[in-house]
Amino acid sequence: MTDSATDPTPPTDAQTACFEAGIKFGALYHQFAGTPVSPASAASLERAIEDAIENQPHCESVAVTVLAEELDAAIEHGYTELTGRFMEVELAVEYEGNRVTARIAMEDGYPRMRVGSVERVNQAE
Numbered sequence: 001m002t003d004s005a006t007d008p009t010p011p012t013d014a015q016t017a018c019f020e021a022g023i024k025f026g027a028l029y030h031q032f033a034g035t036p037v038s039p040a041s042a043a044s045l046e047r048a049i050e051d052a053i054e055n056q057p058h059c060e061s062v063a064v065t066v067l068a069e070e071l072d073a074a075i076e077h078g079y080t081e082l083t084g085r086f087m088e089v090e091l092a093v094e095y096e097g098n099r100v101t102a103r104i105a106m107e108d109g110y111p112r113m114r115v116g117s118v119e120r121v122n123q124a125e
Contacts, residue, residue, distance in 0.1 A: 013095060013096035013097065013098050014098045014100075014118050016095050016096070016098075017058070017093050017094070017095035017096070017098040017099070017100040017118065018100050018102075018115055018118065020057070020058045020059075020093045020095055020100070021091060021093045021100045021102040021115065022102075022113070023056070024053050024056055024059055024062070024091055024093065024102075025089070025091070025102065025104060025113045027053065027056065028049060028052075028053050028062075028089065028091075028104075029084065029104070029111070029113075031052070032045075032049055032082055033081075033082060033083055033084070034081050034082065034083075035081065035082045036079045036080075036081060036082075037066065037071065037079060037080060037081070037082045037086065038071075038075065038078060038079040038080075039068060039071060039072060039075075041079075042066035042068065042071060043066075045064075045066060045082065046064040046065065046066055049062070049064045049089075050062045050063065050064050053091065058093050058094055058095045059091065059092075059093055060091075060092040060093060060094045060099070061091065061092045062089065062090075062091045062092075063089065063090045063091070064087060064088075064089050065087060065088045065089075066082070066086055066087050067085075067086050067087060067088065070085060070086050071086050074086070083111070084104060084106065084110070084111020085106055085109075085111065087104065087111075088103070088104065088105050089103065089104040089105075090102070090103045090116075091103075094121060097120055097121055097122075098118060098119070098120060098121070099117075099118070099119050099120075099121045100115060100117070100118050101115075101116045101117050102114060102115045102116055103116055
């Protein structure tokens with residue numbers, strides 16, 4: 001006998017794809033927050049973050065933008081530490097025919113990580 005109130009339901013493939021996007025953001029944010037960054041090193045840091053996160057399973061693409069104006073305004077001694085207020089990120093994860101796009105962007109002073117879309121994709125490529 002099973003009780004639907006206590007019987008676990010396995011996640012859908014779309015839910016798993018969303019979870020994978022969250023894992024990528026957690027790794028990205030907590031691995032790179034605090035990294036010293038300056039205007040001269042911003043582009044190479046963007047590429048390093050993209051390359052590192054794209055290594056993870058199911059990750060299709062990562063685009064990181066270090067916000068130059070915000071970065072310049074915060075620098076007092078030649079560099080500052082990377083935080084969510086200095087970057088925007090968009091990534092795509094594909095899992096079992098589901099593509100999730102998600103973003104990190106500042107919202108009310110907080111670096112929000114949000115799912116932008118979940119869509120079915122053609123796997124017959």
